[in-house]
Amino acid sequence: xxxxxxxxxxxxxxxxxxxxxxxxxxxxxxxxxxxxxxxxxxxxxxxxxxxxxxxxxxxxxxxxxxxxxxxxxxxxxxxxxxxxxxxxxxxxxxxxxxxxxxxxxxxxxxxxxxxxxxxxxxxxxxxxxxxxxxxxxxxxxxxxxxxxxxxxxxxxxxxxxxxxxxxxxxxxxxxxxxxxxxxxxxxxxxxxxxxxxxxxxxxxxxxxxxxxxxxxxxxxxxxxxxxxxxxxxxxxxxxxxxxxxxxxxxxxxxxxxxxxxxxxxxxxxxxxxxxxxxxxxxxxxxxxxxxxxxxxxxxxxxxxxxxxxxxxxxxxxxxxxxxxxxxxxxxxxxxxxxxxxxxxxxxxxxxxxxxxxxxxxxxxxxxxxxxxxxxxxxxxxxxxxxxxxxxxxxxxxxxxxxxxxxxxxxxxxxxxxxxxxxxxxxxxxxxxxxxx
Numbered sequence: 085x086x087x088x089x090x091x092x093x094x095x096x097x098x099x100x101x102x103x104x105x106x107x108x109x110x111x112x113x114x115x116x117x118x119x120x121x122x123x124x125x126x127x128x129x130x131x132x133x134x135x136x137x138x139x140x141x142x143x144x145x146x147x148x149x150x151x152x153x154x155x156x157x158x159x160x161x162x163x164x165x166x167x168x169x170x171x172x173x174x175x176x177x178x179x180x181x182x183x184x185x186x187x188x189x190x191x192x193x194x195x196x197x198x199x200x201x202x203x204x205x206x207x208x209x210x211x212x213x214x215x216x217x218x219x220x221x222x223x224x225x226x227x228x229x230x231x232x233x234x235x236x237x238x239x240x241x242x243x244x245x246x247x248x249x250x251x252x253x254x255x256x257x258x259x260x261x262x263x264x265x266x267x268x269x270x271x272x273x274x275x276x277x278x279x280x281x282x283x284x285x286x287x288x289x290x291x292x293x294x295x296x297x298x299x300x301x302x303x304x305x306x307x308x309x310x311x312x313x314x315x316x317x318x319x320x321x322x323x324x325x326x327x328x329x330x331x332x333x334x335x336x337x338x339x340x341x342x343x344x345x346x347x348x349x350x351x352x353x354x355x356x357x358x359x360x361x362x363x364x365x366x367x368x369x370x371x372x373x374x375x376x377x378x379x380x381x382x383x384x385x386x387x388x389x390x391x392x393x394x395x396x397x398x399x400x401x402x403x404x405x406x407x408x409x410x411x412x413x414x415x416x417x418x419x420x421x422x423x424x425x426x427x428x429x430x431x432x433x434x435x436x437x438x439x440x441x442x443x444x445x446x447x448x449x450x451x452x453x454x455x456x457x458x459x460x461x462x463x464x465x466x467x468x469x470x471x472x473x474x475x476x477x478x479x480x481x482x483x484x485x486x487x488x489x490x491x492x493x494x495x496x497x498x499x500x501x502x503x504x505x506x507x508x509x510x511x512x513x514x515x516x517x518x519x520x
Contacts, residue, residue: 259294423469
């Protein structure tokens, strides 16, 4: 209906043109419609020409398919249907869903472009950056590590924990903190600290850093004594450090004639005296009198008795035994003392050990139970001891009688001593009978 109306309108316009009755508006409208018709004809003719060209390029002949519509393009043909261009496939046949390129194309490794913002010259390595611990926070972070170490005594665990902290240039402060905390504790804590510094030397701390830490402690000694009266014992740490090669051998020489502080002078003098006294004996290994819970008490008591036989100082031996803090294990000292008497030559060791046990008995350091237990252990093992010491029996009998005469042991304990039966052959007139 619209088309018929459009045709009737055109006929009306033509009739008006013939009669010469057109108004200016009708004449302009007519010219516009003529131009629109011409454009539509031109568009139809160009579309038909492009379709025929694409059919001829695809190899189809005009008589190939009689039922095919002229100019019809198959839906699965990847050619442009817009009527523009030469009718070639999009992207050269390499485009479309699920297509990775044209058939037969082989991808090669591409060299990275230096201008690429994501360009990387090599393998990227990621590392965890730990910020350096400030001097003010160092003591707060180190204190729990040292206090926990006093409980478990594992130096390797302390080393692992310190490696996780970035102590930086303040690493030497760890020595000062550890020594200060040990001075506030027991003798066993000081022994543990000396062992810790020895194990960390060369791994976490150098001799120079250790020397720097002790030099700082000597300068701050007057203030340290106000909080810790045991601060002059830093001299024992210095002596032990030199013996363990934690500090340089010439550490004390660098202070000669250069110390004005009285406390520092006393501390350095103590270290010098210990180094001069302990050489040639048992060393400074037992400077604190304890093994820190890591060394066998038997070994420490053996060292104590050997040092006593050399020096003869009963009071020093008593002091060392008290510092061991093992009253329940004093029977081991009695046992070791008797074994040393059996293995010694002469009566000197017997009289010295009797005096030592007598002193411990009178002061109550060794109880009746511990004394009896120590002697009884020797009684039980005397048969095996005789295999190494053939004359152990007569020596044991003489020592037991000596201790009984000096009121070191009871009569009941003396009577419990196993006496060896004296068997001998009499003259041949007795018929070779064995008499007791």
